[in-house]
Amino acid sequence: MKTLKYSVWAIMLLAATLVSCTDKMDWDIDPTLDRCFSTTSLSVDPSDTEAEVTFDAGMMKQYGAEKFEIQVTSATLADDEAWDNSDEVTTFEAENSPYTITGLIGDTEYSLRMRALSSKKTASRWVHYSSNSKTTFKTKAEQIMNAVTNADRGEDFITVTWDASKAVTHLTVSDGTEEEGQEPRTIKLTDEEKAAGKYTITGLKPSTNYTITIYYNDSKRGSVTASTAAEMPSGDEKVELDPAITTINNDVIADIVTAAQEKTGKTNVAITIGLQPGQTYTMVSTAEDGTDANVKIPEGASVTFFGLAGESKPVLNWKKCLDICGSHSYIRFQNVSMKDKGSQYLINQDKDASVGEIAFTDCTFSDFESSVFRTKGGVVSVDKILVDNCVMTNMSTGNGMPVFYIGTKTTNVGKLELKNSTFDTTSHNFIQLKGVAISGGITISDCTFYNNVTGTKYFMDSNGMSTDLTITRTVLGKSMDATAKGVRTTGSIVINESLRTKDCVYGSNDIKEFAAGSQTSEEIFTDPANHNFTLKIDDRIGDPRWYKAE
Secondary structure (H helix, E strand, O other): OHHHHHHHHHHHHHHHHHHHHHHHHHHHOOHHHOEOOOOOOEEEEEOOOOEEEEEOHHHHHHOOOOEEEEEEEOOOOOOHHHHHHOOOOEEEEEOOOOEEEOOOOOOOEEEEEEEEEOOOOEOOOOEEOOEOOEOOEEOOOOOOEOOOOHHHEOOOOEEEEEOOOOOOOEEEEEOOOOOOOOOOEEEEOOHHHHHHOEEEEOOOOOOOEEEEEEEEOOEEEEEEEEEOOOOOOOOOEEEEOOOOOOEEOHHHHHHHHHHHHHHHOOOOOEEEEEEOOOOEEEEOEEOOOOOEEOEEOOOOOEEEEEEOOOOOOOEEEEOOOEEOOEEEEEEEEEOOEEEEOOOOOOEEEOOOEEEEEEEEEOOEEEOOOOOOEEEOOOOEEEEEEEEEOOEEEEEOOOOOOOOEEEOOOOEEEEEEEEEOOEEEEEOOOOEEEOOOOOOOOEEEEOOEEEOOOOOOOEEEEOOOOOOOEEEEOOEEOOOOOOOOEEEEOOOOEEEEOOEEOOOOOOOEOOOOOOOOOOOOHHHHEEEHHHOEEEEOOOOOOOOHHHOOOO
16 A cells, blocks of 8 residues: 555656646747758759759748758858858859759859748758768859851961850960970950950961960860961962952963062972962963963972961862973962862873972862862873862762872872861762872871762772772761772772771772771761761761861
């Protein structure tokens, strides 16, 4: 009984104590402790100037949250007190998740925190972003700069433009030759230049690639790579043609050659003819009987036809062919557009000639009915034919003649070199040698081919003679017909680091050293039917102008 009585009194005492405690807790509750719930998940997906913030808004709203406060800063802040006192913090109010914060700077590290807000409860505690041990996120690099056009560059300058609505501070200019530890050239922009979104960089070197980067303080906001124009080649006489001249004939060339001879006292002279950008020239002379005649290079003269820098290349409309008879150290074309306007051929040589080099650099060719180079008579000797950084489109139209045709046994070509170029659609043999070899061989490097030869014709035909063929880092796209032929030569065939598409089919004389791959032209080129050979694949192969952007 004593034990029972003790238990009853203990129970009564405990009940009284509980009542007393309950009364006290109701009286002492601090309403500021009635907080919103903090987010339990927080992720950030940044682009260049924005970032999508995702959090568990639904859960927080169930417990009283009405909206959400998100803050970001690129400053380094130690704690919440530093955040609260900093003027380098940007605040956003979100109604739901996900929420996109804007106005960020590309290529920049940011810290972020967020909390839930309510008109009836105390705000939640701040939750700071972190992921994989990192407490910041980085925006992606921006591109606020515009592409550099031909009109924006010269021999010693490049003009760059950008979105003037974006905040910027300076440019850097680099040609990649800085020594270790050496900073690129820095150009601080004035308020006027920022407002214009334009700056001309001067004092540059000709024919040089530059990378120009624009910044806002330490943050990169864009970058472009562009090259200065080539310098007008030196010569005994350099002449920029008067814009009023629209026909280039024997007299125009002979006058410049004569001036060089008188100036130097030499018979063999080198001249450079500067062609106005965007100007169209008709290439034709007049015979004694008044009929159209070929354009002739005077004996002993070496000539460069040079397209001056500008918005577009000068155009040479070939009404008649170029006659290279006589002796010349070189005949060169640079930065010009070539079109067949009745000549059928560019060079169709039937007289004796001796030339050290025939070179085409930075040129375009289109719609030639027959050959770029053909010999059909005379004793012709050319040490080297060079095609560099050119595009040939729709050549040998209507089964005219091969693009390159050594048509006589009395022709001696030392070497044919094709590099950094695109050859798009050839309706005949691409290269044909008739009873003669190219002694130094044919080298093709960093080139892109498409529709490369029509039915029953050859990609390269040395016709039983020994001409070596070396192909390096080149893409051989689809052939025009399944009956097309590959290579016929008794010389060596060497293939290095090159790609042949599945639809490059040779019905005979297949290039056994160069097996076709598993991908078609449409699978590796962006839009080959419309002459866009930008690579879909990551390989840096073929004509460099078509490399996939990094």
